[in-house]
Amino acid sequence: MTTEYTEIAVKKFRADGFVTLSKFDSKGENLYICDQKSNAITKINTQTYDIDNKFIEHKGVIWSLGLLDNDIMISASGDFSLIIWEISTGNIILKKSTNGIPKLVKTNNSENIAAIYVEQTLKNKSNEIMILRNITKSELKEDNYFETNFISFENNDIITSMEWNDNGELITGCDDGSVKILDYMNGGNIIRSGKIHDKAIRSLEKSDKFEKCWLTSSLDGSAKEINIETFEIINTYKVDFPINVASYNYNNRKIYLGGGVDAMSIAQNDNNDLTLKVFARGGKMKNVINGHFGPIRHLNFSKSNKNFTTAGQDGVVIVYLIDDTTASTNATEQIELNKGLSDKELLLNDIFSGIKATQNNEDIKTDVVIMNNLGYRAPKNVATVRYIPGMAKTAEMIEDEKKQKDFQLERESKRKEKQTNDNSWEKQGDDRRTYGIKVFGLPANIKENKVRDIFEPYGRFAGRGLKMKLTEKDFKKVDGSSKHYKDLMVIINYASEDSANRAVYEMDKRSYEQVLIDVQHMS
Numbered sequence: 001m002t003t004e005y006t007e008i009a010v011k012k013f014r015a016d017g018f019v020t021l022s023k024f025d026s027k028g029e030n031l032y033i034c035d036q037k038s039n040a041i042t043k044i045n046t047q048t049y050d051i052d053n054k055f056i057e058h059k060g061v062i063w064s065l066g067l068l069d070n071d072i073m074i075s076a077s078g079d080f081s082l083i084i085w086e087i088s089t090g091n092i093i094l095k096k097s098t099n100g101i102p103k104l105v106k107t108n109n110s111e112n113i114a115a116i117y118v119e120q121t122l123k124n125k126s127n128e129i130m131i132l133r134n135i136t137k138s139e140l141k142e143d144n145y146f147e148t149n150f151i152s153f154e155n156n157d158i159i160t161s162m163e164w165n166d167n168g169e170l171i172t173g174c175d176d177g178s179v180k181i182l183d184y185m186n187g188g189n190i191i192r193s194g195k196i197h198d199k200a201i202r203s204l205e206k207s208d209k210f211e212k213c214w215l216t217s218s219l220d221g222s223a224k225e226i227n228i229e230t231f232e233i234i235n236t237y238k239v240d241f242p243i244n245v246a247s248y249n250y251n252n253r254k255i256y257l258g259g260g261v262d263a264m265s266i267a268q269n270d271n272n273d274l275t276l277k278v279f280a281r282g283g284k285m286k287n288v289i290n291g292h293f294g295p296i297r298h299l300n301f302s303k304s305n306k307n308f309t310t311a312g313q314d315g316v317v318i319v320y321l322i323d324d325t326t327a328s329t330n331a332t333e334q335i336e337l338n339k340g341l342s343d344k345e346l347l348l349n350d351i352f353s354g355i356k357a358t359q360n361n362e363d364i365k366t367d368v369v370i371m372n373n374l375g376y377r378a379p380k381n382v383a384t385v386r387y388i389p390g391m392a393k394t395a396e397m398i399e400d401e402k403k404q405k406d407f408q409l410e411r412e413s414k415r416k417e418k419q420t421n422d423n424s425w426e427k428q429g430d431d432r433r434t435y436g437i438k439v440f441g442l443p444a445n446i447k448e449n450k451v452r453d454i455f456e457p458y459g460r461f462a463g464r465g466l467k468m469k470l471t472e473k474d475f476k477k478v479d480g481s482s483k484h485y486k487d488l489m490v491i492i493n494y495a496s497e498d499s500a501n502r503a504v505y506e507m508d509k510r511s512y513e514q515v516l517i518d519v520q521h522m523s
Helices: 145-149 263-268 327-338 343-352 395-427 448-458 497-507
Strands: 005-014 019-024 030-035 040-045 051-056 062-068 072-077 081-086 091-097 101-108 113-119 127-132 150-155 159-164 170-174 178-183 189-195 201-206 213-218 222-227 233-238 243-248 254-259 276-280 285-289 296-301 308-312 316-320 364-373 436-440 461-476 482-494 518-521
Touching: 019 062, 019 296, 019 308, 019 316, 030 062, 030 316, 040 062, 072 101, 072 113, 081 101, 101 159, 113 159, 145 150, 170 201, 178 201, 213 254, 222 243, 222 254, 243 296, 254 296, 436 497, 448 461, 448 482, 448 497, 482 497, 497 518
Parallel strands: 062 101, 159 201, 201 243
Antiparallel strands: 005 316, 005 364, 019 030, 030 040, 040 051, 062 072, 072 081, 081 091, 101 113, 113 127, 127 150, 159 170, 170 178, 178 189, 201 213, 213 222, 213 243, 222 233, 243 254, 254 276, 276 285, 285 364, 296 308, 308 316, 436 482, 436 518, 461 482
């Protein structure tokens, strides 16, 4: 039976001050955490949830971390320095001073390259973007590494988020709500840009499933899916608090949003929602997850399973063990311990799980958090009376029979209406002519969700959106034999003419499973 609330087993780590960073490596094998006061990078093994190592050298807050698959890590700190580490040994390979505070580090594993955004502390100086190329252990050992592999250019924007695109473009989100694509090989020239939000863009994330689709989040209280080439807004998700981070879940079917009002601004805002919001992609909010007592600053999904982590201004890092079946036993034990506590004690226990905020704390606790399922509908508790032929029917029975009859009539009416709509789908007039497209050549057994994955990135579907019609024919060959042939026609209706035009332009004569598909406008 569906329940109104779901308990999620979690691991909680108490940092020293607010958390500045929490992220998995590309394989999901390790979790890296940085905080406000320790000036250290904590590495946690996600198989055992033991602390594997602490990287200690910086003298200021570590704001960002870049991880490469070749055993190299780059950290950026408020002590005006970058450090390049060898992860396996914890040794420092190189250290470089900066002219400002390095706020963002983003690495590109396919090219062993990193971009570092440096924010100036003086008004008369421009901000800077530094590019490190050929980040390998052999190259880093060369005495002239920075002379041959270092690029730097000025940037007049205040960059609040930054990511690499697969084609090597550097994508930046700015404090004015704009997204700008930079050519780092040509002095940071702007390739294209678009105004997406009204306030600062706090996160950028590329969809692993939908081509050209990126997810942005902003302090204006919205997250948006955009086409990174045209800046068309595909979907918008709104909440009533500033959003610090938005992320796709493991299969890109849900959107997770986290944020909240900063502690410095809480007195100016009546609503400070600190829960994690879960939206169905392109749809409504489905779940709300409790757990933090301060604004959520980071959200990161593992690439190896369904687990994810959040980090908040409350100094707590939470790992949600969606794939960890063994965690449920410990979670149940924790529920038993929680019984009998007051509401305030339950709240504090839910946030901190009994973790003491000590300077040298290294405890990782098992706990549970609560997820509210917004689509829940309580079952009706109706007592039924068995009818025996010959007995007088009660008023309730007569009313129930009438409802059943009305329901059957309504269902039959809807069935006929649907059949009429289906028959007229291909005969629609000028109202859909410029928005509909027809697709031929796709495999006869292709699933509808796969077709949506291919064509949704070009724009939002309108109305029923998509219809698949399979025809079967027998053709006679010259020798007199016959061959059975299945032909699939897909009709897609877009909300805008521009979306339909792009879909035809991009997909017509495109090869799919070694067959050229035919995409054309509805005539």
